[in-house]
Amino acid sequence: MPGEAKDRVELLQGTLDLIVLRALATMGPLHAYGIAARVEQASDHPFTLNQGTLYPALVRLEQKGWIKGKWGTTENNREAKYYSITKAGRVALGKETERWRRLVGLVEKLLLRES
């Protein structure tokens, strides 16, 4: 499986939080599997979200009060923990998105100038 490992995109520290918040903001409440599937689908890239990083991100976001977990049932009548974005989470998403855009813009600019 070394090839797969090479293709994998390692997420930058902090970006996973942003992605999860974004997914919850657009899709409404999702369970962990749902989030993983959504990210995979939206990214257009054959990368699987490592559960070893997704779960700590969920714990972290919940402890920060940005998302909230609640047990519910799926359409197939399975129980699952649904996460939804909170008000504080929306505020944070706005800020984080802005910050991310600025960072990306800056990196772009630097890359262009150097080439």
Added chain:
Amino acid sequence: MWRGNQFFLKLRNFFRRDRAEREMTREMESHLELIADDFRRRGMTPEEAQAAARRAFGNIELARESHREARSFSWLEELQRDCAYAVRTLRKSPGFTLAAILILGVGIGANTAVFSQVNAVFFKTLPVHHPHDLRTLSWTSPERAFARGMFQGPSWQARLAAGETIPTFSYSVYLRMRDGVTRFSDLACFASLPAGAMTAAGPVFIELVSGNYFQTIGAAALIGRTINIDDDRPDGPPVAVISYGLWRRAFASDPDILDRTIRIRETPFAIIGVMPQEFGGLNPAVQRDVMLPYANRRLVTPAGLDRNFWGGCQIVGRLQTGAPDEQARAEAEALLRSAILDDPPNQPYEMPKLHLADAAWGSDDLRRTTSSPLAVLMAAVSIILLITCANLAALLLARGRARQKEIATRLAIGAARSRIVRQLLAESLLLAIMGGFLAVGLAYGLSPLLTGVLGQLSQNLTLSGQPRPPGVYVTPDFRVLAFSVGLTLLTGLMFGLLPALRAARIDLLSIMKQTPAASPLGRFRFRSGKTLISVQVALSVLLLMAAGLFARTLVNLMAVPVGYNPQQLVLIPVANGARSPRQVIEDTMTRLEGIPGVISASASEFPLFNNAEPKRPVCIPAFGADVQRVDWAYVFPRFFEVWGVPLLLGKDFNQSPAAAVIVNETFVKRFLAGKSPLGQTVGIGDCTGGRQASIIGVTSDHVDRQRAAQTPIVYAPYPLGGALPTTTFAVRTASDPHSVVPAVRRLIVEAGVTVEGDVTIGAEYWARTMRRERFLTGLLVFFGFLALLICCLGIYGLLAYVVNSRTFEIGVRIALGAERKHVASLVVRETLAPVAAGIASGMVATLTLLRYVESILFGISPHDPWTAAGTAAAFLSVAGLAAFLPASHASRIDPMRSLRHE
């Protein structure tokens, strides 16, 4: 705010771990189900779907671990898990655990106990207000003729030669300084009376203090009040402040103590206050039971302290806030010198130089007398602790070996090496902490005894040779506690780190593959364990050799001829009242001789071995015109006969005191060398006429106390009319001196003389002068054997382990026809090399280190071959003994069983 919130959420998750764990499991299981549902929808069987879901999820353990890490403090959880694991492991081998805790408890406890003494003597400041502003005054001068009446016995000479300053002044000089100083807010005077005064409550120790003493040092009473300036007037009432100890001891902690009195020498003193327990005065080296106003001094000292007597006052002052020491010193020095000029001596003298010393820790008597024995003790207990550490490290190494497979397995399933090290360290720290608890418990429980230890070391003897306990309050405080906590953790690291690192460094593959057949059959390798054995042996050799040398020093000291016969000798020190003493003393002597079992009785101003005999100026025409200062003792006839001091020449005094003196051998050697001593004259005072006495006899020398140099002594007949402050009766008995003591006591009471101190047996006094040596030697011997015992345990433990891990090999050897005797010697040989190496390096260390204590030794060199040989023999036999059990076990190994073992 988020951060703080997050912290509490994490903490909550730590304490509600089970709930968080359940929640996580539930969530991840539902996650797996959801994936499996998807796979089933794509047409897999439920079993296939389950397996595929697991594959798709990835490493579930890893996810769980990172979940835990994110939700709580992982290090805290790990620490808790490590501790729980350590507790489980330790409980599995209760024997080892118990032994380790005991050894550690003794090791750390001994250190805590000795440190609490060091703390009490060196670190605790006086329990007074702003102790660092207090200064004690002292002086130095090469010519001290202005210091009137100062005893200049041999002990003073030695102390002055060692650069010590003189802490006493006369009361009149004190008054001059007190009234003149401006840099000090006040100066106070105090004087500890050397002998205990007899009261209904037994002998008590008196300190006279000036009226401003308590105010100056800033100490308040626990009950009642302290002495104030109004109490310290010549016509002031007899009042007393007593110590906490006396209040407890003599008055049973009576709450109405202020209504009671204490009778000292016929005067009832009204008790006005009780000092707190921690209060030990300015000189914690000596106990004080009763503090009296200085003006009351004539009521309690037979002669009273003369205003001009330079032994009358120790001075303590409180500096004005911000006053520099040097200014205060110069000012007080000028006052001191002008006081001397007002009343100059008629002999040459040199103006004294004044010194100030920080009195925050009290005057330094106790520190001076106890610092070297405490250093020896501290060294001894540190060595014990090091031995303990080496011992436990060796045992843990052996255990680590035995646990290799367990550790290898854990490493193989992915545990980090650092994790293993931490876990093993947790084990040793846990052991150390339990040992530490035991140690602190011991130290607190034994703290009443610890004060006694200090008394044994401080070498304060009363006139009758009773140990005079120091006024220090030795109770473990926060400093001692901090010391033991630090020591405990350090100990845990010391004995745990090496074994833990070793255990985690194992080579996985070779361990997992290892079968008994593949283990090396050659020499058993366990180098670090053997090194630790050597270290233990070396340290124990050091202790045991030191103990041996000290013990032989003690024996040598006891064998020194004392020059008199302390056996069957009873001594009764008394204080003379106002009545004509000579007649009373003569009558008492006659009546003492009438007691059945008494052969003869005599009396003298001081007991023979009292080195406080005052030096008096004499003129020896045969030697020169200069005045000599020699020890001078007033004695009654038959004094020498009763004490058993041989008269070498001439005769004893007869009943009528004539102008005659008897001198000792040293006097003759020093002043009359080559002349016939009998008939030579000795001028009393100076050579300008005055009283003359001729020498009628020469006695042999005697030993005052061990290691003291001989001094010239003049014995003179007890003066006819002059009332001397003290007298000591000496009684020679026919048999056991104890049998006459009750009769002697009765008779003394009937005769109406005041016993100062207590009736003493000569031999016991002599033994007590070596109390400190005896006590230290006893402790060292104890520690030496303790070290030997710990070593023995260590060797046994290591060998038992060696035999156990070589069962297979030994089985093979026996199966192949090796003799059992040979097998046993093989095992014994394993220990001989490290033990021998330990003995050799221990001896080298001893010889190097003992150079520093050579002055304590007497009549023996640190290179003494017999002590060395004895120590080596002791160790070899003990090592042999320790090896015997495992060796005999090895020789009895059944080859069939050992081969089937694996």
